[in-house]
Amino acid sequence: MIAASLVFYAWGNPVYVILLILSVIFNYYIGCDPDLTDRGSLTGKRIFVCAVIVNLLILGFFKYYGFLVSTVNALFKTNFTAISLPLPLGLSFFTFKAIAWIADARSGKINPRCGFLFFAASIMMFPTISMGPIDRMQDIVPQMRRPAFSLSNIEEGLVLFLVGLMKKVLLADNIAELYNSFRALPAGQVSVLMAWLGMAAFAFQLYFDFSGYSDMAKGIALMFGIRAGDNFDHPYTAVSVTDFWRKWHISLSRWFRDYVYIPLGGNRVTVGRHVRNILVVWALTGLWHGAAWTYVAWGVYYGLVLLLEKYFLIKILEKLPKPLRILYTMFIVLIGWVFFSSKSFAEASTTLLMMIGGGSHDISDGTALYYLRTNLLLLVFCVLGSTSWPYRFYMWTQKRYPVIAACCTVLLTLLTVAFMVYSTYQPFMYAAF
Amino acid sequence: MNKSRIMAILSGLGLAVFMAVLIWSQYYRDVPAEQIAAVLAEQPGISEMRAEDASGLRRYYSIDSGETEGFVFFRSNSIMSADELLVVRARNHEEALVCLENAEKRLGELSENFENYGAEEMTKIESAVCEVRGKYLIFAVSDSASNWEKAVLGEIKK
Numbered sequence: 007m008i009a010a011s012l013v014f015y016a017w018g019n020p021v022y023v024i025l026l027i028l029s030v031i032f033n034y035y036i037g038c039d040p041d042l043t044d045r046g047s048l049t050g051k052r053i054f055v056c057a058v059i060v061n062l063l064i065l066g067f068f069k070y071y072g073f074l075v076s077t078v079n080a081l082f083k084t085n086f087t088a089i090s091l092p093l094p095l096g097l098s099f100f101t102f103k104a105i106a107w108i109a110d111a112r113s114g115k116i117n118p119r120c121g122f123l124f125f126a127a128s129i130m131m132f133p134t135i136s137m138g139p140i141d142r143m144q145d146i147v148p149q150m151r152r153p154a155f156s157l158s159n160i161e162e163g164l165v166l167f168l169v170g171l172m173k174k175v176l177l178a179d180n181i182a183e184l185y186n187s188f189r190a191l192p193a194g195q196v197s198v199l200m201a202w203l204g205m206a207a208f209a210f211q212l213y214f215d216f217s218g219y220s221d222m223a224k225g226i227a228l229m230f231g232i233r234a235g236d237n238f239d240h241p242y243t244a245v246s247v248t249d250f251w252r253k254w255h256i257s258l259s260r261w262f263r264d265y266v267y268i269p270l271g272g273n274r275v276t277v278g279r280h281v282r283n284i285l286v287v288w289a290l291t292g293l294w295h296g297a298a299w300t301y302v303a304w305g306v307y308y309g310l311v312l313l314l315e316k317y318f319l320i321k322i323l324e325k326l327p328k329p330l331r332i333l334y335t336m337f338i339v340l341i342g343w344v345f346f347s348s349k350s351f352a353e354a355s356t357t358l359l360m361m362i363g364g365g366s367h368d369i370s371d372g373t374a375l376y377y378l379r380t381n382l383l384l385l386v387f388c389v390l391g392s393t394s395w396p397y398r399f400y401m402w403t404q405k406r407y408p409v410i411a412a413c414c415t416v417l418l419t420l421l422t423v424a425f426m427v428y429s430t431y432q433p434f435m436y437a438a439f
Numbered sequence: 440m441n442k443s444r445i446m447a448i449l450s451g452l453g454l455a456v457f458m459a460v461l462i463w464s465q466y467y468r469d470v471p472a473e474q475i476a477a478v479l480a481e482q483p484g485i486s487e488m489r490a491e492d493a494s495g496l497r498r499y500y501s502i503d504s505g506e507t508e509g510f511v512f513f514r515s516n517s518i519m520s521a522d523e524l525l526v527v528r529a530r531n532h533e534e535a536l537v538c539l540e541n542a543e544k545r546l547g548e549l550s551e552n553f554e555n556y557g558a559e560e561m562t563k564i565e566s567a568v569c570e571v572r573g574k575y576l577i578f579a580v581s582d583s584a585s586n587w588e589k590a591v592l593g594e595i596k597k
Binding site (some may be wrong): 024035053262 | 441443447463533
């Protein structure tokens with residue numbers, strides 16, 4: 007696993023293999039330092055703080071240095087030179103795994119002396135290193151010691167991999183065309199319907215792209231006998247924004263809950279401090295996604311919505327029928343994706359203006375109707391693919407008509423391969439984070 | 440001091456050295472475009488090309504020369520050749536990245552123009568140099584592209 011992971015990692019930028027190896031050595035041995043677990047001693051505290059700072063410095067250096075310099079330049083009219091280094095693959099993901107490892111070692115939740123090679127294999131595990139899930143080391147290391155190689159796991163892993171590939175190739179890459187068409191239109195020629203269609207396309211693209219990758223990663227890991235954690239649970243069927251964040255990028259939400267929100271006091275504090283905790287966690291969640299103020303705004307937006315739901319809206323929402331609650335959630339989520347997908351606040355505000363029909367934007371026009379008509383079937387597949395129905399239907403068919411289920415799998419796989427051959431390469435969106 | 444701490448300190452130092460080397464490798468001198476032009480003029484293939492002015496820069500790259508600190512732009516005299524060289528000294532790294540986007544669009548245009556009938560030109564386009572170093576954009580399509588790149592880097596690299 008270590009050799010395969012190193013080859014995989016070196017494929018993009020071989021120089022960063024050195025960074026990965028040094029980071030793994032640093033985190034393993036600092037986790038094993040006997041003084042780290044001594045919660046009463048100042049030395050233990052210093053070692054812990056030092057380990058977290060080193061990890062954050064590495065992350066900050068590669069991911070946020072340019073952002074910091076450009077912010078300083080913009081604020082103070084200075085002209086500091088930002089160095090442009092490519093982001094090491096999966097840096098945000100393996101750094102977070104390492105911090106969690108050290109925090110758990112300090113709190114005594116894990117025994118860090120699990121064997122360097124097992125730790126290295128777990129943190130470097132190539133299926134999950136680039137885009138997660140951000141699994142807890144205590145869940146992976148024991149499996150790495152005794153991988154559950156079996157035919158049933160290989161079969162299950164293969165199916166998961168194929169499902170992920172289908173999500174990416176058939177749904178994400180195709181619906182991306184609709185979003186790209188929306189973005190290619192001159193701002194003055196976008197109707198309200200087109201703006202909503204475009205943002206819905208982005209929402210589906212992001213979901214199927216990322217959840218597709220997560221399924222593929224889980225599938226490959228399972229074929230090696232390792233069961234990685236879940237990252238998605240049909241988030242577009244969520245009945246509130248709170249529920250949405252229980253279903254979207256589960257491993258990241260859990261990380262922020264366990265290692266930022268709870269240490270800050272969680273919700274067992276005064277209302278003022280709870281508001282602060284939520285806003286800090288969500289600003290950091292936004293910043294984790296990218297070095298840009300639009301991501302921070304996206305995070306803070308969710309923080310505010312979650313606070314609104316907790317203190318005011320949840321009681322009203324509970325009285326509404328489920329379809330209305332899903333519509334409300336999707337409305338909030340789509341507005342959120344505007345910030346997430348925009349390179350600047352100007353672009354975000356232009357898109358929001360289009361969506362509410364501000365300025366001279368028509369409600370609908372021929373272009374929007376054309377795109378709706380030509381993408382209707384794909385949109386229906388995307389909506390269905392966002393629910394658990396296809397999986398349930400597949401399981402039902404497999405139980406009653408296994409031959410038909412097998413034929414469907416083969417046909418869909420062939421269709422996916424055909425799309426892969428005839429379409430251009432579309433990189434995974436979350437690889438940039 | 441225990442063995443774990445020694446290993447952690449050593450690997451931490453290793454990380455610091457690694458990052459220092461990376462930073463050092465990414466710093467570039469700030470030299471005028473004229474100095475780069477003088478070096479490039481001695482390179483093979485340049486004398487057979489036509490020097491373009493600000494209007495050419497705007498036409499082919501949508502870059503306003505007034506918003507740069509200078510540029511060097513050569514295009515082939517023949518419409519059957521994709522040879523092109525552009526070095527832009529932007530005002531800062533962020534603006535160089537914006538120029539890079541325009542250069543990538545230009546590369547796409549060249550690819551469309553020569554696709555299907557210019558196999559040799561397509562080979563040059565596919566191995567084109569299109570990158571940002573510090574505040575400089577380097578764009579080169581030619582058999583000599585890597586030599587031109589080396590010449591530019593020789594001037595701007597510390």
